[in-house]
Amino acid sequence: MGMNKSVDILGVSKIFSLDSGDLPVLGKSDFHIESGEFVSIVGRSGCGKSTLLRIISGLEIATTGEVQIGGRRVERPSVLTGLIFQEPRLFPWLTVEKNIEFGLHRKIEKTQRREVVEQHIALVGLSGFEEAFPRQLSGGMQQRVSIARTLINQPNVLLLDEPFGALDALTRIHMQNEILQIWEAEGSTMILVTHDVDEAIFLSDRIIVLSDRPGEIKKVISVDTSRPRDRSGPRFMEIRREIYTEFFEDSSLSIEYYV
Amino acid sequence: MRNSLLKRRARKLFLGCLAPFVILASWEYLGRRGIINLSILPRPSVIMDCLAEMIANGQLKKHLLVSAFRVVKGFLIGGGVGLVLGVLCGLSNTWNDVLSSLIGILRPIPMIAWIPILILLLGIDEGSKIALIAIGTFWPVLLNTSRGIRNTDKKLLEVGIILEKSRSQMLTKVILPAAFPFIFTGIRLGVSSAWSCVVTAEVIAAAVGIGYVIMYARELLQPDVLLIGVLTIGVVGLLLDVVLLQIEKRALRWNEADER
Ligand SMILES: Nc1ncnc2c1ncn2[C@@H]1O[C@H](COP(=O)(O)OP(=O)(O)O)[C@@H](O)[C@H]1O
Ligand SMILES: [Mg+2]
Numbered sequence: 167m168g169m170n171k172s173v174d175i176l177g178v179s180k181i182f183s184l185d186s187g188d189l190p191v192l193g194k195s196d197f198h199i200e201s202g203e204f205v206s207i208v209g210r211s212g213c214g215k216s217t218l219l220r221i222i223s224g225l226e227i228a229t230t231g232e233v234q235i236g237g238r239r240v241e242r243p244s245v246l247t248g249l250i251f252q253e254p255r256l257f258p259w260l261t262v263e264k265n266i267e268f269g270l271h272r273k274i275e276k277t278q279r280r281e282v283v284e285q286h287i288a289l290v291g292l293s294g295f296e297e298a299f300p301r302q303l304s305g306g307m308q309q310r311v312s313i314a315r316t317l318i319n320q321p322n323v324l325l326l327d328e329p330f331g332a333l334d335a336l337t338r339i340h341m342q343n344e345i346l347q348i349w350e351a352e353g354s355t356m357i358l359v360t361h362d363v364d365e366a367i368f369l370s371d372r373i374i375v376l377s378d379r380p381g382e383i384k385k386v387i388s389v390d391t392s393r394p395r396d397r398s399g400p401r402f403m404e405i406r407r408e409i410y411t412e413f414f415e416d417s418s419l420s421i422e423y424y425v
Numbered sequence: 426m427r428n429s430l431l432k433r434r435a436r437k438l439f440l441g442c443l444a445p446f447v448i449l450a451s452w453e454y455l456g457r458r459g460i461i462n463l464s465i466l467p468r469p470s471v472i473m474d475c476l477a478e479m480i481a482n483g484q485l486k487k488h489l490l491v492s493a494f495r496v497v498k499g500f501l502i503g504g505g506v507g508l509v510l511g512v513l514c515g516l517s518n519t520w521n522d523v524l525s526s527l528i529g530i531l532r533p534i535p536m537i538a539w540i541p542i543l544i545l546l547l548g549i550d551e552g553s554k555i556a557l558i559a560i561g562t563f564w565p566v567l568l569n570t571s572r573g574i575r576n577t578d579k580k581l582l583e584v585g586i587i588l589e590k591s592r593s594q595m596l597t598k599v600i601l602p603a604a605f606p607f608i609f610t611g612i613r614l615g616v617s618s619a620w621s622c623v624v625t626a627e628v629i630a631a632a633v634g635i636g637y638v639i640m641y642a643r644e645l646l647q648p649d650v651l652l653i654g655v656l657t658i659g660v661v662g663l664l665l666d667v668v669l670l671q672i673e674k675r676a677l678r679w680n681e682a683d684e685r
Contacts, residue, residue, distance in 0.1 A: 225583060243587045255584050259602050259679045268598065269588055299679045315588075 209376030499558025515574025573607025
């Protein structure tokens with residue numbers, strides 16, 4: 167509420183030093199994301215999308231530049247900046263309930279703790295599965311546990327790194343709707359990395375197209391239609407074409423390869 | 426479904442008992458026919474009588490208890506030190522580098538070679554025996570613990586970092602549980618090593634204990650007692666492993682694939 171949840175990427179670049187030499191992964195990028203905005207990042211595999219998210223979360227240190235959240239420089243990871251990985255990364259030895267409780271950072275008394283955990287289990291539609299172990303859940307359910315584990319700290323900024331990449335098409339669409347609901351309810355700033363152009367258009371206010379490695383911001387596209395969006399509407403198609411042209415302008419080969 | 430499972434179990438049990446039964450039966454037969462020299466290898470029925478007597482007069486229990494006590498002490502010392510050093514080696518490269526040369530030299534030394542040194546250092550009494558058991562337990566616990574900790578999934582560590590867990594929370598809630606299957610393997614190997622070490626130590630020098638029973642029976646030319654001693658060692662070793670496997674199965678319930 168009224169809190170500044172904007173994200174500023176200021177002159178951020180990243181070079182990994184490997185034994186075989188330097189690997190530039192991100193070119194210098196500047197970008198401002200409004201508080202409460204939903205932004206997607208699309209780009210080819212290996213162009214540095216995950217690296218950029220990891221830098222925003224504080225898990226990775228930028229070679230140059232800095233990231234500011236709410237006007238303050240990111241120094242280290244914080245539970246107020248949630249990062250959801252592509253894999254659910256649950257602790258296999260903990261039940262659903264305990265996995266979600268593991269996320270809880272603030273110290274609160276036991277009964278209240280249970281209540282908050284229970285609330286978040288319900289939020290991601292997993293009531294009845296409290297005692298299940300991750301092994302017993304489908305990929306989609308596991309990813310929901312992972313989302314609940316992150317949401318339990320009510321992060322200001324939620325970073326999602328291809329969170330639905332491993333799910334089947336129907337589950338994925340279902341999860342996209344849930345993420346929209348969560349976004350509307352929590353009012354957090356969302357940054358979603360995805361390789362699914364439709365997903366980006368369906369969810370985002372703006373879409374950042376990254377160039378191939380080293381990733382640089384190649385184009386920013388505003389999705390100006392109102393939600394819920396019609397995946398087969400004319401404006402949707404138009405934006406989709408615009409993004410595909412961005413990807414394939416430099417090589418006619420890739421069109422055959424990708425389409 | 427259940428029925429076929431039971432059938433399979435029964436079959437397995439039957440096949441498992443088959444070989445020992447055939448051996449015992451032919452042994453008894455050959456003994457009765459006088460083909461086997463009974464003063465060297467008494468018949469199974471004679472051995473059973475002797476076993477019944479040793480149980481009745483409390484001899485077996487007395488020696489077993491003494492050995493078991495030594496195992497527990499040595500295991501706790503060796504396992505405890507192995508666990509702590511294993512965690513240190515697993516967590517810190519410095520500790521690992523410091524200890525790796527020492528481990529490299531000491532580890533290949535066979536248990537039997539430690540005995541003279543330990544007797545020299547600690548005397549012939551309890552101390553040297555317990556030290557031997559401790560050393561035998563120490564290695565598997567140390568090596569498996571450190572390997573388990575080094576093996577911790579980096580991806581799970583990152584989850585802990587993202588969620589701002591403290592160092593001690595990382596250790597107790599992420600690293601140790603992740604390494605637990607390895608640590609438990611170390612403990613299981615440690616227990617079986619401890620059990621064989623106590624026998625080694627007692628065979629060399631002792632006045633009581635299951636290893637002593639064997640040595641003493643050899644000196645008195647009591648092959649039946651000797652065989653009972655040897656078989657007891659085998660049976661206890663087997664029981665220990667079965668029990669530990671059951672505990673492991675319980676503790677690693679989460680690791681079992683799809684029970685639903
Ligand atoms: N820790 C690291 N050390 C060295 N190279 C890395 C590291 N992390 C990522 N890379 C390399 O950086 C490039 C971009 O990786 P990533 O950000 O994961 O791309 P994307 O998520 O867009 O597929 C890849 O070539 C990858 O191999
Ligand atoms: Mg990636």
